[in-house]
Amino acid sequence: MGHALDYDDVHSDVRGHPSSVILPVLFALASGREISGKRFLDSYIIGVEVMARLGQAVGTASYLKGWHNTSLLGGVSATFAGARLLRFTAAETQNAVGIAVSQAGGLRVQFGTEMKPLHAGLAAQQAVQSLEWTQQDFHGTKTALDSIIGFLHVYGGKEANEAVYSALAEDWGKFWRIAAPGLWFKRNPFCSAAAHGADAALELAQLHLDAASIKKIDIIFPPNGDAALIHTRPKTGEQGRFSIEYVVALALLGQPFTLGNFGSTAVSVEAEKLMGKMSRSYDAEHKPTAQAIPKGRFTIVRITLADGSIHSREVSVPKGSPQAPLTDAELESKWRESAPDQHIAEQILEAIRGMENVRLEELAELL
């Protein structure tokens, strides 16, 4: 559901959304079993860890080629998480992961359609199947991940290599990637690659510029910094979740980033007009701050007015990212805004606050 609303969490090592696949798998497995909150969290941390490490191993070129990392890496990682929850042996884990590899997939070309969030659901289903089939003594290969015709080689990008693959489990447990660099909880319901530009545009919106006076808007990224933003002239709010132009237009027009503005209705005439003045460009030389997330990422929104004056803002650390996290109060208010029933929403918050000691069944029943 988080993935359907593009309201989910992000991990910059993953270039995707760990919880949208891992959590449904863990909830499905916990159902009808006596699982403590502590054991659940432990499995969740392992899932995020594996997904971040796999993300680094397959590398950027894999994503650029067209893979949707949330589903591609998510199914395999959620299988690891589930194997941990079910206390699988190493051999059972290896088998389940092999089966999951055979089902991995999902292409970014679906961004902005109903099919995109289903990728996360299908990946979760694949993970549950892989675990259940293993319990039923169904067998795949043991070398699905690291064979020369296995997952890492087939899906890995061209910058990935043997050294990267063999470092996959190095320094295990030295730090956990769920905490460093950490999960990024979205402030707004659109692709996190647009978060930098959104914050820049919100700053510019403070200037209350008249849309009619705007001559052009340049949006500048590092090369490939906009790979996820596949729609330059979206027709609907749904496509707009993957369009920096639509996000910037909403901000400058004073329109809020509500779920309604990212639904299946057509984009407004005003937004369309403003988007017509925008163009993207790339600057390989520009260096953002060392804190930039993902590393090296920035977005500059530069408005040129009819009178020749220029207003420009750059953002490298968007609000919500691990370096500028939402406060607990902000996270809770985001939760309350999305929840259909406020009474249950409070009960769930209470359960999550005491997660380490909660029994999963109690929480699952509320969800």
Place this chain on the structure above:
Amino acid sequence: MGHALDYDDVHSDVRGHPSSVILPVLFALASGREISGKRFLDSYIIGVEVMARLGQAVGTASYLKGWHNTSLLGGVSATFAGARLLRFTAAETQNAVGIAVSQAGGLRVQFGTEMKPLHAGLAAQQAVQSLEWTQQDFHGTKTALDSIIGFLHVYGGKEANEAVYSALAEDWGKFWRIAAPGLWFKRNPFCSAAAHGADAALELAQLHLDAASIKKIDIIFPPNGDAALIHTRPKTGEQGRFSIEYVVALALLGQPFTLGNFGSTAVSVEAEKLMGKMSRSYDAEHKPTAQAIPKGRFTIVRITLADGSIHSREVSVPKGSPQAPLTDAELESKWRESAPDQHIAEQILEAIRGMENVRLEELAELL
């Protein structure tokens, strides 16, 4: 089931097994609908045509990289076949294919395991889902096949290019690939890439050489001609389906190519001993006959005896391939050997002989 027994048909443009995915999908869709045998065959022919064309478009490098074409291409192609059967509009077909693309996958690293044949089943399931979700008005992208981040580009091998992609539908209907080069019906229950070597070994078996007198056996392919044969020293008959060494050993030891010899039991000590004398090599210069299938393929089995004498056989057109087809009588006897109930087997044969006029329900009920 055909895929599980490695007894299925082959198409050399596909480098995989069309019917193992397309037929189950068409049978599933025909169930409960009034579908004539003629309409069924028409959809089947379209499915094979699309799969062969997609196979040519993604190219050899895709297979060599690690993809299992039967599932990778099968799900998408069976979706085309099913859309034809259901008389989808072009827009509906486009949508269903887009959804199928998002689920495509399966790696060759699973060859010789229980997971491999499940690839075909999962691909068939994906096709049915893609068609049903389309009927329920669920939407994906329209550009899943040919976008720069779509199926052909992401899965296409490095020798494939724009020219190949744009020729995808060229000369549609000029000839049908189900007839030219045509389907290849396996004579034996193992990977068709071993069929050439099997025939060569069967010829050599006629010499009744004593296994103890054999010093070494060289098995020579064109480069990558053995890509599907991923097991050089199989431990079980199941792995042996993807091992030229095991197939050659059985032939030379006078062991029949029965389903039992390709099951989950361990390979015999004699076979293991003989396989220890074998090695593969590649000859890029050697040119087989123009009739070779796949184009340029050959396998030479060369036995060197302890006394220094050499016995060698080369096969380019194995028995069962379109250039040396099994007779109807041979096909029917293969069918009878695999069928558990001989009475039903005869009824099914009868229905298939009159396929153009049969009602699908009658046939489906028998199956």
